[in-house]
Amino acid sequence: MREDQIFLLPGPTPVPPQSLRSMSSPMINHRGPAFKEILEEVTPQIQKIMETKNDVFILTASGTGGMEAAVANFTSPGDKVLVASIGSFGERFKKICERYGTVVDFIDFPWGTAIDPEVIREKLNKDKKREIKAIFLQHNETSTGVINDLKAVSEARGEHPALLIVDAVSGLAAGELKTDAWNLDVVISGSQKAFMIPPGLAMISVSQRAWEVAQKSTNPVFYFDLKQYKEFLSKGQTPWTPAISLFYALKESLQLMLEEGLDNILKRHRLHRDMVRAGVKAIGLELLASDEVASPAVTAVIAPEGIQVNAIRSLMQNKYNVALAGGQGKLKNKIFRIGHLGYVKPTDIFAALASLELVLTELGLKVDLGVGVRAAQRVLLERSGENAHTSQ
Amino acid sequence: MREDQIFLLPGPTPVPPQSLRSMSSPMINHRGPAFKEILEEVTPQIQKIMETKNDVFILTASGTGGMEAAVANFTSPGDKVLVASIGSFGERFKKICERYGTVVDFIDFPWGTAIDPEVIREKLNKDKKREIKAIFLQHNETSTGVINDLKAVSEARGEHPALLIVDAVSGLAAGELKTDAWNLDVVISGSQKAFMIPPGLAMISVSQRAWEVAQKSTNPVFYFDLKQYKEFLSKGQTPWTPAISLFYALKESLQLMLEEGLDNILKRHRLHRDMVRAGVKAIGLELLASDEVASPAVTAVIAPEGIQVNAIRSLMQNKYNVALAGGQGKLKNKIFRIGHLGYVKPTDIFAALASLELVLTELGLKVDLGVGVRAAQRVLLERSGENAHTSQ
The missing domain is CATH 3.40.640.10 (Type I PLP-dependent aspartate aminotransferase-like (Major domain))
Structure with a gap:
């Protein structure tokens, strides 16, 4: 490894x-x-x-x-x-x-x-x-x-x-x-x-x-x-x-x-959350939590019908060196979790989404390659625009 | 520091x-x-x-x-x-x-x-x-x-x-x-x-x-x-x-x-203990524990009459960069402790004893400079001889 x-x-x-x-x-x-x-x-x-x-x-x-x-x-x-x-x-x-x-x-x-x-x-x-x-x-x-x-x-x-x-x-x-x-x-x-x-x-x-x-x-x-x-x-x-x-x-x-400052740290976590959620949704996967209560620390993704959580996680790890978490307790084998907490950067999220698209394709899901990454890029672009605006 | x-x-x-x-x-x-x-x-x-x-x-x-x-x-x-x-x-x-x-x-x-x-x-x-x-x-x-x-x-x-x-x-x-x-x-x-x-x-x-x-x-x-x-x-x-x-x-x-092997580790700890004890005794200080029950990990030294433990420890730290411990509980201000536990080497002990001789001299004690170091050297020499002998 x-x-x-x-x-x-x-x-x-x-x-x-x-x-x-x-x-x-x-x-x-x-x-x-x-x-x-x-x-x-x-x-x-x-x-x-x-x-x-x-x-x-x-x-x-x-x-x-x-x-x-x-x-x-x-x-x-x-x-x-x-x-x-x-x-x-x-x-x-x-x-x-x-x-x-x-x-x-x-x-x-x-x-x-x-x-x-x-x-x-x-x-x-x-x-x-x-x-x-x-x-x-x-x-x-x-x-x-x-x-x-x-x-x-x-x-x-x-x-x-x-x-x-x-x-x-x-x-x-x-x-x-x-x-x-x-x-x-x-x-x-x-x-x-x-x-x-x-x-x-x-x-x-x-x-x-x-x-x-x-x-x-x-x-x-x-x-x-x-x-x-x-x-x-x-x-x-x-x-x-x-x-x-x-x-x-x-x-x-x-x-x-x-x-960095606490406000910026919190803003960064919201940004990363929204990038991950937009990307995962665009890929066509379902999220466990609704937008209103979505965690800025970690996103739980429901494994698509017929695909094993462990298969996704192993391929992500072994082929692309991306570490994701599985489910705990009654969610074991039902979800995987993408952490976006702490010292994570937007490029990590791009890389993870691109890898996820390929892994899901390999596992038989029909994925429009690049769709998740593009959705995350758009969130980043919009958010940068807002920041540019508010700082004027 | x-x-x-x-x-x-x-x-x-x-x-x-x-x-x-x-x-x-x-x-x-x-x-x-x-x-x-x-x-x-x-x-x-x-x-x-x-x-x-x-x-x-x-x-x-x-x-x-x-x-x-x-x-x-x-x-x-x-x-x-x-x-x-x-x-x-x-x-x-x-x-x-x-x-x-x-x-x-x-x-x-x-x-x-x-x-x-x-x-x-x-x-x-x-x-x-x-x-x-x-x-x-x-x-x-x-x-x-x-x-x-x-x-x-x-x-x-x-x-x-x-x-x-x-x-x-x-x-x-x-x-x-x-x-x-x-x-x-x-x-x-x-x-x-x-x-x-x-x-x-x-x-x-x-x-x-x-x-x-x-x-x-x-x-x-x-x-x-x-x-x-x-x-x-x-x-x-x-x-x-x-x-x-x-x-x-x-x-x-x-x-x-x-x-290193457990036997050698234990032997090394006994050697370091004996070097420290011989050195401290040769300097003219009193040890808290008798030889029969002396710890291979740490040696407690009774502070000489009229000299503050903290004065010894501060000078050792500030002048020679040697960290020693004080006393705990009812031995506070009565002893200082020399640890010889773990990744310690004979040269650390020589250096500490030489520094201790100077610190005690500075604090007014009459010390024959080099006497502690020499006693520790002799222990090391004897012990090496024994090892050389037993390995024949």
């Missing part, structure tokens, strides 16, 4: 060369001034990306570790919680919440659709005794390529005291997320997504209200004990030895992100 | 150039054949290093995460456990065990000494009802530079059914550890020690007896759920997205380790 894949997974995502190179730097003392400098540089930068003044911590773990940290720190056994699910990662929140002995009201929206905020509003309105302690949900559901309207969910919560706990592992810096403006109590993210670094770090923000809940939590928690993270952050340290090399990469990638 | 420090911490430890470079490789799919190949290559190699046929898993977490995984998977609330402590990491095991609701019998041996196996034997003999479920202990206590005699502790356990759960984070591949021969049920290690890679991975081995206990554990555990790790390993995967770059480095470092 060539190392220089066209790497269109919804995580891990491509890592910029300067971030990759930074990881070859020698070790430093994680209790010394050099590490402190990095930690104190990147932490406020992540706050900026999360649009928050809340505390933000960086855990050495994958995104799932961040999800568990949220459940472990901000619930107690017996707590009533809502888990609003639209896919595989919603189910993961349910599993973790159950593992920690909460009483889960699982709202299972159809896969490929977004959360209906009215359902949440109704659940909370009926909860006259204010027994619901937390609402768990995804910002972006990686398994289906759907983005939730967090602002609307937050408004639906209204004055209800339940914490809003958001898995934004694949959504942060791909789709809009305003932690403070939308009163999101806990936001979890992961390094191997829009942060453009390898997997191994999880980020988590904590509101004041969430801290009050954490004080009373009776769960056993040690490695993910966020109170320890807070105490050590005040010394410029993490409580346990951090994945130092990944911090080197984080520093480089955040530099790139801040140079 | 120069990047090329003489890096003598007991973790993180120096990383070989080829392992550092490997981390600049682009991302791969953690659910694809390339990652599977790495995971299936490194797992049996770690079994070799651990001298075990037991299951071995690699977690994306620091060593503390591995310690928590052991407590969470192999105890249940209310279980009676022994924690045999000889320092700061023993105290950490106690904290984690308490957090998980076990009833801890904490045996607090004096810091700087090793576990007395007779105390364990007596505790277990008195436990006629076989209520003690597990014994937690360190292989090597990083905070004091003392190595425990695991074989003797295992013999002291005898037929008692308590699990033997060993934190070998800093000890594995520095000091002898025979998982199977000594019936160690759970062995935990970490990447940033003798494995010579950056922090971020923890390794854990699990015996059949430990699995039986895990089946009945009632703790909430998700990210560290080893049953999930077992299920996914059979597919060549980890349950959650792994720190891919660190696996690249692990593959390189294990290659180096197996080329």
Whole structure:
């Protein structure tokens, strides 16, 4: 396998060369001034990306570790919680919440659709005794390529005291997320997504209200004990030895992100989404999610009748060196997913669409060669026109 | 600060150039054949290093995460456990065990000494009802530079059914550890020690007896759920997205380790220990641990009367670019520690001892310049002679 894949997974995502190179730097003392400098540089930068003044911590773990940290720190056994699910990662929140002995009201929206905020509003309105302690949900559901309207969910919560706990592992810096403006109590993210670094770090923000809940939590928690993270952050340290090399990469990638600016990053993700969707539609394939809820991070494509998902993915990989993802959970063998998250460029999308056209042709589908690429080019052209216009 | 420090911490430890470079490789799919190949290559190699046929898993977490995984998977609330402590990491095991609701019998041996196996034997003999479920202990206590005699502790356990759960984070591949021969049920290690890679991975081995206990554990555990790790390993995967770059480095470092051979690695660690100890003693400083229990990973040196530990460490760092560790817990400001663990070479030790002689002189101590270096040289010379002799 060539190392220089066209790497269109919804995580891990491509890592910029300067971030990759930074990881070859020698070790430093994680209790010394050099590490402190990095930690104190990147932490406020992540706050900026999360649009928050809340505390933000960086855990050495994958995104799932961040999800568990949220459940472990901000619930107690017996707590009533809502888990609003639209896919595989919603189910993961349910599993973790159950593992920690909460009483889960699982709202299972159809896969490929977004959360209906009215359902949440109704659940909370009926909860006259204010027994619901937390609402768990995804910002972006990686398994289906759907983005939730967090602002609307937050408004639906209204004055209800339940914490809003958001898995934004694949959504942060791909789709809009305003932690403070939308009163999101806990936001979890992961390094191997829009942060453009390898997997191994999880980020988590904590509101004041969430801290009050954490004080009373009776769960056993040690490695993910966020109170320890807070105490050590005040010394410029993490409580346990951090994945130092990944911090080197984080520093480089955040530099790139801040140079580009959050608005431009979000615009870029919308552009790439629209290019992919236009291209795939023009090829004649069906998308799982409707345009209204389409994820700026990943697009789920329904495999055409009679063609195996694995056949498409293998040919894409083996003939053209393009990495695509398959389906998860109940969508396994039914969809393939094109990631357009993080350090992806328009030319990657052209290349992937051109390859996809050939692969589908080889697999017996009638494809008008170049049709997908042309549709993506048109989106790019229009969007450049708009930008030229608005900048006048 | 120069990047090329003489890096003598007991973790993180120096990383070989080829392992550092490997981390600049682009991302791969953690659910694809390339990652599977790495995971299936490194797992049996770690079994070799651990001298075990037991299951071995690699977690994306620091060593503390591995310690928590052991407590969470192999105890249940209310279980009676022994924690045999000889320092700061023993105290950490106690904290984690308490957090998980076990009833801890904490045996607090004096810091700087090793576990007395007779105390364990007596505790277990008195436990006629076989209520003690597990014994937690360190292989090597990083905070004091003392190595425990695991074989003797295992013999002291005898037929008692308590699990033997060993934190070998800093000890594995520095000091002898025979998982199977000594019936160690759970062995935990970490990447940033003798494995010579950056922090971020923890390794854990699990015996059949430990699995039986895990089946009945009632703790909430998700990210560290080893049953999930077992299920996914059979597919060549980890349950959650792994720190891919660190696996690249692990593959390189294990290659180096197996080329050197475990016996030679252990011999090298003993040599470096003896060089450091001889040098420090010749300078006129006092060591915390006696020769009989001295750690092959790290040496704790008692700060001379009237000289601040921080003054020594700062001058060593700022003038000579030599990184040393301070004391932890009740040894803070009383000792400094010289790590000689992992990718350290004799010339690093000469350089560190020469610098230490100058720093102590500057701080007002009367030091016969060169005396420490000479003592270390003599150890090296003798040892080379022995090797030359035995190889005839």
